[in-house]
Amino acid sequence: MTDRRHFLRNTLLALGGATLAGCDRISESDTGARVLESAEAVTRRVQRFLSPSRALAKEYAESDISPVFKPNGTTMPDTPLYQSLLRGGFSDYRLEVDGLVARPARLSLEELKALGSRTQITRHDCVEGWSAIGKWTGTPLAAVLDHVGPTDAARYVVFHCFDTYDEDTPYYESIDLDEARHPQTLLAHALNSKPLPVANGAPLRLRVERQLGYKHAKYLRRIEVVASFADIGEGNGGYWEDNGYEWYAGI
Numbered sequence: 001m002t003d004r005r006h007f008l009r010n011t012l013l014a015l016g017g018a019t020l021a022g023c024d025r026i027s028e029s030d031t032g033a034r035v036l037e038s039a040e041a042v043t044r045r046v047q048r049f050l051s052p053s054r055a056l057a058k059e060y061a062e063s064d065i066s067p068v069f070k071p072n073g074t075t076m077p078d079t080p081l082y083q084s085l086l087r088g089g090f091s092d093y094r095l096e097v098d099g100l101v102a103r104p105a106r107l108s109l110e111e112l113k114a115l116g117s118r119t120q121i122t123r124h125d126c127v128e129g130w131s132a133i134g135k136w137t138g139t140p141l142a143a144v145l146d147h148v149g150p151t152d153a154a155r156y157v158v159f160h161c162f163d164t165y166d167e168d169t170p171y172y173e174s175i176d177l178d179e180a181r182h183p184q185t186l187l188a189h190a191l192n193s194k195p196l197p198v199a200n201g202a203p204l205r206l207r208v209e210r211q212l213g214y215k216h217a218k219y220l221r222r223i224e225v226v227a228s229f230a231d232i233g234e235g236n237g238g239y240w241e242d243n244g245y246e247w248y249a250g251i
């Protein structure tokens with residue numbers, strides 16, 4: 001099944017790529033962009049069809065855990081707000097949860113932990129070509145969503161982070177509600193049974209195990225439930241998506 005899925009996915013991506021390569025001269029034009037967009041939309045639908053939305057990412061044994069979980073991207077947010085929370089040991093940290101929800105909330109780490117817990121050993125794959133296996137403990141995002149009650153119009157969950165790129169562009173990410181409610185989608189506060197290190201996203205980071213590394217937003221500040229992410233950042237659903245990466249980064 002996995003092979004077939006990868007075959008189809010790669011074939012579709014290759015078709016999209018071939019079409020684009022054939023359109024080199026017009027690659028700056030709307031037509032090129034539309035071809036790529038539709039190829040990605042098809043890939044997404046095929047992926048959904050072939051991998052039921054509940055399918056679990058592979059989980060590993062304690063003995064598989066990488067001795068070092070390589071930190072990547074931001075490893076120390078330098079904003080004054082983050083620095084002051086860090087100095088206080090995150091005792092003043094509150095995760096804001098708002099947008100299209102019945103009961104907006106500001107949750108301390110203790111309140112979050114009280115909503116539920118799951119531990120999983122999974123492999124993280126970064127597009128830069130490295131992987132690491134780690135043991136994550138966190139609150140299932142589904143439990144947080146049940147706590148705040150998304151409205152009927154809700155479709156995506158957007159993760160706003162403390163860190164910025166190029167001075168003042170905030171890192172952010174988004175996933176759809178299916179992915180958000182997947183049992184392995186966690187707001188993780190521990191790595192390998194210790195509080196999450198700053199380099200890996202303290203005090204709280206997303207784990208969304210069926211997608212690539214850049215989807216796993218670190219340094220979570222605010223979770224916003226929306227109907228569309230068109231008005232957030234440059235409108236593509238994430239910092240790296242705004243810089244050309246795919247929104248659906250299925251592994």
Ligand SMILES: Nc1nc2c(c(=O)[nH]1)N[C@H]1C(S)=C(S)[C@@H](COP(=O)(O)O)O[C@H]1N2
Nearest residue numbers: 070071072073074126161171200213216218
């Ligand atoms: N806020 C924030 N989240 C982020 C990043 C970042 O720079 N800032 N980098 C992403 C990328 S590309 C990867 S591979 C993982 C790295 O997680 P790690 O530092 O725990 O290895 O975090 C992702 N989430």
Ligand SMILES: [Mo]
Nearest residue numbers: 126127213214
């Ligand atoms: Mo990455």
